[in-house]
Structures are given as structure tokens and as C-alpha cells.
Amino acid sequence: xxxxxxxxxxxxxxxxxxxxxxxxxxxxxxxxxxxxxVDCAFLELADPSIPDGIQHCIDAGADQVVVVPYFLxxxxxxxEDIPAxxxxxxxxxxxxxxxIAAYIGSAPGIADLLLDTARPTWRA
Amino acid sequence: xxxxxxxxxxxxxxxxxxxxxxxxxxxxxxxxxxxxxVDCAFLELADPSIPDGIQHCIDAGADQVVVVPYFLxxxxxxxEDIPAxxxxxxxxxxxxxxxIAAYIGSAPGIADLLLDTARPTWRA
Numbered sequence: 001x002x003x004x005x006x007x008x009x010x011x012x013x014x015x016x017x018x019x020x021x022x023x024x025x026x027x028x029x030x031x032x033x034x035x036x037x038v039d040c041a042f043l044e045l046a047d048p049s050i051p052d053g054i055q056h057c058i059d060a061g062a063d064q065v066v067v068v069p070y071f072l073x074x075x076x077x078x079x080e081d082i083p084a085x086x087x088x089x090x091x092x093x094x095x096x097x098x099x100i101a102a103y104i105g106s107a108p109g110i111a112d113l114l115l116d117t118a119r120p121t122w123r124a
Numbered sequence: 125x126x127x128x129x130x131x132x133x134x135x136x137x138x139x140x141x142x143x144x145x146x147x148x149x150x151x152x153x154x155x156x157x158x159x160x161x162v163d164c165a166f167l168e169l170a171d172p173s174i175p176d177g178i179q180h181c182i183d184a185g186a187d188q189v190v191v192v193p194y195f196l197x198x199x200x201x202x203x204e205d206i207p208a209x210x211x212x213x214x215x216x217x218x219x220x221x222x223x224i225a226a227y228i229g230s231a232p233g234i235a236d237l238l239l240d241t242a243r244p245t246w247r248a
Binding site for chain 2: 002004006008011013015016019020023026027029030031034035064066068070071072073074075076099100101102103104105106107109110111112113114115116117118119120121122
């Protein structure tokens, strides 16, 4: 069973965390059969933490977890902090295949998405 | 003549700013005829500033500028700081049509982009 875990930074502004939770619900719908469980977690300032988020996936029955960093650039959070927290759970659950995907800012489709975002402003 | 200006937060880590500049180059290619000039600017910590970025578009001949916030959530930067800086240039150039598009995190395609980012991790 395969789970997808979006990891966002987390914010003191609860509405920003809610945006991530809403996106997670959209993603669960969009995922179809690709992932059996879709969840989110936060690096800091909001719940659940990354280890707790991974645990939720495992509790839901996942033996494969893909962690997708919801970050625009490959700063320290992406290169060090997220891998360090994921490593804790990898050590605790060697039977579960936990992998970190590319961060969203590195997705080849991001330029097209920016264009799609800009275009309606001229139709308005 | 129509210009697209991506506005990112800006980082003390120059590699992150370079990522935005590289994305801007990709975007210029992807834009085709949709925009005549594509550029980037930073809210803080990197150059050019938002007012300078808008000025570069105007200097390049733009009479229409679309500012796209390269931000994942609608925090204070998106709702207050970027509009305040854009307003400075709107006041200075009432003849130029300067508009702010939705921020990238609100794009309907973001869920699909996250899925696209997650999938190759299982093919690897």
C-alpha cells in the first residue's frame, strides 16, 4: 500500500496551514489509484510533524511512503532538515520503503504553471 | 507590449535566487508569443527589487505588466507587501497597465504538479 505525504514548511498563520490541508484533499482526489493514502505534515510551526505524518501513513497500512517537499527552492530545509526527520522514521521502520521525491520548485512543469497563472489576469 | 514579472521572496542563499533566474529563462522560452518580455524580481534579500523589476519591463517597452507572486501561500507577503510595492510603480506610471496575478500556490494545477513530482520516485 502506497502513501503520499506532502511536507510543507508550516506557518504561524493558521490559514496558510489550512491551504496545505485543502491542497492535500485536492491531491487525494487527483491521485486516483496512484496512491492509496494522501496526507500532509509540517517541518515546523504546525501539526503533524514529519515523523508523525509518516507514522499516520504507516498506521493507515502503507508499506511505501513518498514524501514530497512543498518548497520552491532547494534551501537547507529541503537538503538537510527534511531528510534528517525522514531518516528518523526510516531507522525506526526499516520494513517500510520511505523515499523523498524532488521538491515542487524543481518540477519541469512549474514554468507552464506560472504561465497558466498569469494568463487569466489578461482575460479579466 | 506585454511583460511577465515573476516575484519571488529572495534568499540570503544565492543559489536559491539563481534558481528563480533559471526558472525565468525557462519561462521566457515557454511563453512563446504570450509575453514579449519575461523577467524576475525579489521582495527582499536579492536584486532587482519589485519596483526595479517593473521598471526593467517598462524600459523594455512594456505597456502591460503582469506580476506573478512565486509564493505557495497567501501570507502577508502576497496580500500586503507585494501589492504595496506594485502600487508605488502604478502611481509613478499611470499609463502602464500593471496587474498582479494569483500566486502560484493557488493555481488549480498545483495538485497535478505534486503528483507528477511524486511519481518518478517509484520508477527510480
